[in-house]
Amino acid sequence: MADVVTSPILTDNQNKSELCGGDSDYGSHSHANGNYEVDVEQPRSVKQEPELSSFEAALAAAAAGVNHRKKENAPPVKKEVYSDDDDIPWAERMAKEKKEKSVEKKKKKRKGSDSEDEYRPEVLDEDEIPWAERLKRDSISSSPKKKRKIEVDSDYEEKNVDKEKWTKKEDSGSNCVYTESRKDKRKKKKKDKEARESNSSSSSSKKTPKKEVKNEQGEILQKKKKKQEEVEDVWEWWKEEKKPAGVKWNSLHHKGPLFAPPYERLPDHVNFKYDGKVVQLSDEAEEVATFYAKMLNHDYTTKDAFNKNFFHDWRKVMSPAERELITDLKKCDFREMTVHFEKQSEIRKAMSKEEKAKIKEAKEAEAKIYGFAFIDGHKQKIGNFRIEPPGLFRGRGGHPKMGMLKKRVRPEDVIINCSKDSEIPVPPDGHKWKEVRHDNTVTWLVSWTENVLGQNKYIMLNPSSKIKGEKDYEKYETARRLKSRIDDIRAVYTADWKSKEMRLALRAGNEKDVDEAADTVGCCSLRCEHIKLYEKLDDKEYVVEFDFLGKDSIRYFNQVPVEKRVFKNLQLFMDNKDPGDDLFDRLDTASLNEHLRSLMDGLTVKVFRTYNASITLQQQLAKLTRGIASLRFP
DNA sequence: GCGCCAACTTAGGAATCCGAAG
DNA sequence: CTTCGGATTCCTAAGTTGGCGC
Numbered sequence: 001m002a003d004v005v006t007s008p009i010l011t012d013n014q015n016k017s018e019l020c021g022g023d024s025d026y027g028s029h030s031h032a033n034g035n036y037e038v039d040v041e042q043p044r045s046v047k048q049e050p051e052l053s054s055f056e057a058a059l060a061a062a063a064a065g066v067n068h069r070k071k072e073n074a075p076p077v078k079k080e081v082y083s084d085d086d087d088i089p090w091a092e093r094m095a096k097e098k099k100e101k102s103v104e105k106k107k108k109k110r111k112g113s114d115s116e117d118e119y120r121p122e123v124l125d126e127d128e129i130p131w132a133e134r135l136k137r138d139s140i141s142s143s144p145k146k147k148r149k150i151e152v153d154s155d156y157e158e159k160n161v162d163k164e165k166w167t168k169k170e171d172s173g174s175n176c177v178y179t180e181s182r183k184d185k186r187k188k189k190k191k192d193k194e195a196r197e198s199n200s201s202s203s204s205s206k207k208t209p210k211k212e213v214k215n216e217q218g219e220i221l222q223k224k225k226k227k228q229e230e231v232e233d234v235w236e237w238w239k240e241e242k243k244p245a246g247v248k249w250n251s252l253h254h255k256g257p258l259f260a261p262p263y264e265r266l267p268d269h270v271n272f273k274y275d276g277k278v279v280q281l282s283d284e285a286e287e288v289a290t291f292y293a294k295m296l297n298h299d300y301t302t303k304d305a306f307n308k309n310f311f312h313d314w315r316k317v318m319s320p321a322e323r324e325l326i327t328d329l330k331k332c333d334f335r336e337m338t339v340h341f342e343k344q345s346e347i348r349k350a351m352s353k354e355e356k357a358k359i360k361e362a363k364e365a366e367a368k369i370y371g372f373a374f375i376d377g378h379k380q381k382i383g384n385f386r387i388e389p390p391g392l393f394r395g396r397g398g399h400p401k402m403g404m405l406k407k408r409v410r411p412e413d414v415i416i417n418c419s420k421d422s423e424i425p426v427p428p429d430g431h432k433w434k435e436v437r438h439d440n441t442v443t444w445l446v447s448w449t450e451n452v453l454g455q456n457k458y459i460m461l462n463p464s465s466k467i468k469g470e471k472d473y474e475k476y477e478t479a480r481r482l483k484s485r486i487d488d489i490r491a492v493y494t495a496d497w498k499s500k501e502m503r504l505a506l507r508a509g510n511e512k513d514v515d516e517a518a519d520t521v522g523c524c525s526l527r528c529e530h531i532k533l534y535e536k537l538d539d540k541e542y543v544v545e546f547d548f549l550g551k552d553s554i555r556y557f558n559q560v561p562v563e564k565r566v567f568k569n570l571q572l573f574m575d576n577k578d579p580g581d582d583l584f585d586r587l588d589t590a591s592l593n594e595h596l597r598s599l600m601d602g603l604t605v606k607v608f609r610t611y612n613a614s615i616t617l618q619q620q621l622a623k624l625t626r627g628i629a630s631l632r633f634p
Numbered sequence: 635g636c637g638c639c640a641a642c643t644t645a646g647g648a649a650t651c652c653g654a655a656g
Numbered sequence: 657c658t659t660c661g662g663a664t665t666c667c668t669a670a671g672t673t674g675g676c677g678c
Contacts, residue, residue, distance in 0.1 A: 384667070384668085386667085393669090394647090394669075395669075395670090396646075396670075397670095399669090399670095442640085442642095443641080443642080444642090453669090455669095456639085456641075457668085458641075458642080460641095460642080468643095471643085472643095475643090507671075510672070510673090517670080518670090520670085520671095551644090551646095551671060552646060552670065552671090589673075590636090590673085590674085593672090604673070605672080605673095606643080606644095
């Protein structure tokens with residue numbers, strides 16, 4: 001069975017490797033046996049996240065009295081001494097234990113043997129050896145075999161190539177030709193095969209014109225050749241020496257960003273009407289009006305905040321005369337524009353194959369120029385080489401800024417990052433870059449500041465690139481280390497909980513400004529109003545009910561029976577607080593992660609997410625592929 | 635030490651592709 | 657051939673995290 005936690009190969013470039021965990025529900029069940037069932041019946045509007053244990057960890061950290069940012073404002077945590085051990089505030093016990101542990105740790109360190117950070121399981125099973133090392137080891141022990149594997153169709157190599165949809169092929173001439181990924185080719189090959197068969201077996205059955213078949217056959221040979229060279233060009237960066245800390249590249253060369261095409265005015269017969277009368281808008285005002293017209297049938301335009309923000313920003317780009325005339329959005333009639341765009345999209349859909357192919361070709365030509373960067377001499381695909389076009393900000397949930405105008409990005413807004421000795425990308429005619437820098441401690445090629453939230457946006461490499469792959473690799477290695485430590489770590493905070501654990505699936509949750517973003521929370525930013533405590537609910541005792549908006553304003557609702565002690569602690573946390581107060585006022589993501597790092601080097605909340613998603617995928621794969629030998633990972 | 639922010643990852647939703655069924 | 661719906665890809669919003677400056 002494929003070892004998910006082991007292999008960076010499975011961290012595919014669409015971030016979907018975590019999908020298995022991401023869409024499944026762990027939170028609503030207590031998994032004493034560790035078997036996480038995927039619950040497909042979870043209502044879509046109420047989402048449960050997979051990072052089971054972050055909440056426990058949060059509680060642990062909170063209780064351990066970690067330093068926090070809002071200490072001054074926080075009401076003092078009630079200190080009570082209980083005679084019954086069962087009723088001693090968990091927070092206090094944790095603090096005590098932590099102290100004892102740290103003393104023990106120091107003792108151990110003095111002995112000079114295994115410090116926590118250098119923890120190694122006694123026996124390394126295959127799982128615990130980093131994938132790269134295993135690969136190296138394998139290549140040493142059986143290098144001829146390995147070499148053959150690369151040439152033949154091994155799963156491992158195939159996945160790598162798949163990740164790279166387009167790979168460089170040095171043609172006999174100086175031109176670089178890009179071949180499609182194996183996956184795509186497999187599909188094409190299938191088609192080709194069918195075409196050939198139908199051609200050779202019966203000349204009468206002509207599904208495709210003869211001329212075309214001939215071409216395709218020619219292509220097959222070429223493709224075979226390409227396929228071999230493509231494989232040779234896979235950059236096996238995981239076998240290379242690592243760069244010094246902080247350095248992300250030695251040389252970086254690219255063509256800069258591709259800007260959105262300039263605005264083209266609507267045809268004369270498409271009109272905007274105000275108060276029933278046709279109004280000729282200026283270029284700027286018309287462009288922004290089209291953004292709204294394109295969204296007229298979308299839910300967004302029924303939202304007050306969206307309309308208000310749009311109208312405010314639209315009026316800003318109007319000419320004084322327009323601004324004087326157009327004062328009420330309700331009197332604006334965009335329908336002709338909307339109909340025009342709908343027609344256009346229908347025309348696009350109804351285009352002939354040839355026309356579509358032409359457009360595709362033109363896009364590919366753009367991608368050929370702008371879609372690649374050379375990093376340390378290797379050609380790598382760029383993730384998003386097109387600069388975001390202007391439009392209306394589509395904030396999700398109840399975002400207060402939805403509908404605001406996202407302005408057109410000009411070269412003067414753009415910072416270019418490349419190596420000093422490289423050919424510096426040329427800005428469009430008559431323009432200048434905001435800045436050209438040569439910072440090899442970051443991975444972005446281009447950046448600009450977006451005007452709605454004032455945040456930086458970046459052009460970065462595709463997930464299949466070395467830079468992203470390496471990070472992904474690290475991520476899974478950390479998750480793998482967590483696999484060997486998870487029992488210890490859980491034991492730290494569940495020592496007294498015996499059988500029942502309070503396992504939840506929550507994000508960490510950072511503080512944020514309610515005026516700047518939707519009011520969503522995670523574990524660390526939960527407020528008292530987000531939980532309800534029931535001593536008894538239905539037939540269960542000590543039930544905690546969670547009801548809040550998580551990431552993307554997706555509602556999280558869950559009722560979890562917990563250990564009495566956990567329940568009492570939550571009661572304690574809620575004591576003397578208003579509904580709007582932070583539940584864990586002594587906790588934030590920084591201190592939580594600091595605490596986690598003390599348990600394991602490199603451990604953060606996110607690692608639990610990766611770990612849980614991976615282990616779930618592994619378990620599900622094991623369950624569903626039992627006995628299917630052909631699905632074995634090499 | 636704490637608050638802010640740059641840099642980076644993750645994931646929702648729209649657009650597009652693609653294949654099966656009618 | 658058309659229609660439909662699921663899969664895939666693209667785009668970018670919304671998170672997390674670590675480091676830096678005050």
